[in-house]
Amino acid sequence: MDYTVLTIFPELFDAFWAHGIVRRALTQGQVTAGAINIRDYAAGRHKVTDDRPYGGGAGMVMKPEPLAAAIDAAREKSPEAMTVMLTPQGRKFDQAMAGELSREGGLILVCGRYEGVDERICGDQIDLEISIGDYVLTGGEVAAMAVIDAVTRLIPGVLGNADSARQDSFAQDLLEHGHYTRPPSFNNESVPQVLLSGNHSAIEQWRREYSLVKTFLKRPDLLEERSLDETELEILKKWRNDIESIIRSKS
């Protein structure tokens, strides 16, 4: 995977490339990455990348020529790459899209600033518009980092076996079960006994139940979208029966 970020603040990415899973992927050679300064493609002595909006109003607009030139340069350097614009009007980013993007040869990530980018950029130069959520950022850089982070950990070989095994097979599209480490008691709360039992099938069952019920309580929308297997249905029925028996005993 080859990432090329187009931004007027390339230094924002220095620390990003230098830490964690992204750094590991770069070091291991599964990923190459760089940030290109859009300003380097602006004309004139002052290298201006913004201008006042036609029709008036507050704020500035990112000029089309420097951005188009920067995209052309990135395309030349990374001809296989898909060109992505980070924008609130884009398709909502999720884990499935992260998976699709992880199979691309490269991503050119265009980060707008100011009130936005001249509308004439969005058409032919951009293959895909992505939004990381319905809120307004100051620029696309933080969104690009979110996309790169989520995509990179899905590239084969990037996570060590120890890390990738962490996502239990049953936990697809569910919240993760609770995690505990030492000490055995913290703030007057102990680690669930089953996790200290050494009984691996009991632990697996507990995690499965925790994951499913936590999802029901905190993110029921995720269950609406997902099918449930026989075991999962049994877990929810057990909870239903327990709740019903409490209700019966009180009424």
Ligand code: 4HQ
């Ligand atoms: N932006 N998801 C860049 C966003 C955004 C989002 C606002 C993108 C400002 C110039 N990007 N413009 N949400 O809020 O991706």
